Amino acid sequence: MSSGSDSEEEFPVYDFLQAGRRGSQANRAADLVFLDSSDTDVASLSSLPAAEPAAAAGVPSVDVMMLSSDSEEEAPYVPLARRLKQRQAVVSIVRNANDSHRSPPCYPQQPLPVQTGVTAAEERTALKSWPPPTTLTASTAGTSKACPAKSTVAGQSIKTGREEVNRRDRGDKENRKVELERQKAERKAQQEAAKALRPEECIKHMVVVVDPGLVLLEGGGSLLTSLQELGCSCAIEKQPLPRSISWLRRAPSQQIGEESSVPEAHVVIQMTADDFIALVHNYSQEQRHGKTGQGPGLSCWVQELQTRNPGRIISLAVVDLEKHYRAQKAHGQKRGGGAKRSRKPQAEPPPDVSRVDVEEAVVHLQLHTGVQVRFLAAWKDFSDHIAMTTKAIAEAPFKHDRDNTGFSFCLESEWAGGQKVDRLGKGLLQVWKRQIQQLNRVSPDMASAILGAYPSPQLLKQAYRGCRTDRERTSLLSELLIRRGEGVTATSRRVGPELSRRLHLLLSSEDAQQTLDSTA
Known part of the structure; x- marks a missing residue:
């Protein structure tokens, strides 16, 4: 056979090939399933036969059986619906593997429309765009709401808890602020009230x-x-x-x-x-x-x-x-002098x-x-x-x-501050005078008389040591002269033995419970 007459030559026809060809076409017609787009609700993919192992493993298949001179055996033909079912099984396996790591959005189950007479290019395009975008209807809305993400619910709970804590903290801060302002106002009012009493x-x-x-x-x-x-x-x-x-x-x-x-x-x-x-x-x-x-x-x-x-x-x-x-x-x-009568009316007598x-x-x-x-x-x-x-x-x-000091006795205002004494000793004389005046029934004039004779306690104790008997010591101050007033109204009297005895006991007694007043 020459190459130039290949298009015009007719190949010989063998009966066994025709019989095989007719048998394969009959088998193919028996395996094909024709679906219409209007029957998608009835003819679901669940009614299709299970995928074969070779298709599940990703073995490519063709929709047209080709004969060549190199192979005399006939390859099995896999219908389009079965191949789509096999591809859907592979996608399901991948999705189940991904579900362990994250929660994908829930798509409603929809049957894949199967059409006849499609080419391999159109099939690949349909597989790439699967699953198609869907619009949620009343029947699918409940399914979508029933699958919320756990992370979203947990995040919303945490956000609500934080808002509650922040609101409580703001309320506590406001209450503390109001309480501090009230206490500040009370302290200021107390200070103003104390100042107003001066x-x-x-x-x-x-x-x-x-x-x-x-x-x-x-x-x-x-x-x-x-x-x-x-x-x-x-x-x-x-x-x-x-x-x-x-x-x-x-x-x-x-x-x-x-x-x-x-x-x-x-x-x-x-x-x-x-x-x-x-x-x-x-x-x-x-x-x-x-x-x-x-x-x-x-x-x-x-x-x-x-x-x-x-x-x-x-x-x-x-x-x-x-x-x-x-x-x-x-x-x-x-009335007694016989005053002359007057024409004026006399006032009522008091x-x-x-x-x-x-x-x-x-x-x-x-x-x-x-x-x-x-x-x-x-x-x-x-x-x-x-x-x-x-x-x-x-x-x-x-x-x-x-x-209102809480004491049973009352001190004059000049006594409350004490007597100031400088480094040179100025003021010690007044301290000694006040110590004498602390005794009962001792006036400033009596203290001044004792102070004139003995300007310090040490001098008075030296005078006590110079006495020979206790009687002389107790009566040492009794003859001191006390002068009151000035000029023609001036008077004088003696200190007396009672005050002399008490002052002696004050400076010489070692008993802490000693009573100075003889009338006590």
Whole structure:
């Protein structure tokens, strides 16, 4: 055969080849499975036969059997559906191996569409794009939600826990901050309150409340001027007691810039001489003659005020009482001297009240009610009395705290600080004097007399050692002269044996339980 006539020559036909060819085509037709895209729900891949070992191992297969002159044997034909099933089995094996390391997203199971008449290139393209992207429907949404990643749930729990801890920490910090601010405000209020009680600051926090009826009297202007010079505040308000003066103390509050006013218990009532004499006259009539119809006496009137104002410490201030005595004396002189009759109507004579009657009424008032009465000569004296009372009320809390030391005895203010002694010994003389004054019933004049004779304890002990008997030692200081006052009013007396004996025991006794006072 020549090469030029290959296309025109016809190969011989053998019957055994035709029979084999027809048999292979029949087998192939029997093995093929035709699927339509509309039957994907019915013809699933689960109904396909299991993959052969050769296909599962990745042995390539062809969809068309080719004959060549080199091989006379016929290769087995594998349908497309079976090969896709084998490829799906391989993909499943790979996925199961990867699931042990990570959790892949859950894809819904969908059957692979199988079409007939596809080429090898189209098959490879379909395999590369498997699995196809799917859209979650109502049926597949539940499957997707049922497969959340464990790491996402754990991360969300950790995030929620951290937010809760941070929120709790912020709340604790805010509470601590509020508590610190409250404590700081309390400390500041306590410091301001302690500062307000000092003698140089307390008068600035006092408010004097004056009744308007008292301001309209003769001495109202001088009273306001005196209070202004004192440095305190003044308020004019209607008072429950007529012509009275009360006090308020401004105390610092915990709120910044705010103050609270605390009322004081003291109240001073100003009384004219005529009103006071009328009350004393009624009291005298009750005590002497038993007459009670003219009006209440001084004690009854004050008791009624105390009943209407419980908790108040009332005191009375009577201005110009001598005016009554002068008018009473003038009336007596006119009546006894036979004065000529005049056409002018005569004034009503003042009540017949003597100084003794006034003293008896005041003593009875103090014993039964505890109310003090202060007699003042003029309105200027009344203004000074109110200013002095204001200062005493302002300094009362400070003095009370200072004297409340917890000791059964009270020391003077100059004793509390001690006596300062410098390096040269200046001040030792005053120390020795104070040691002597610590003894009971020893006045500064008595200590000065002993100090003049024996300026130091060492000199006094030397004098004791120079005595021969104990009697001489105990009476060594008894003849020392004590001088009191100066000029024509000066007096003198002796130290006496009692003080001399006590001082000797103080310096010589070695018994810690020794009693110095013989009367103890």
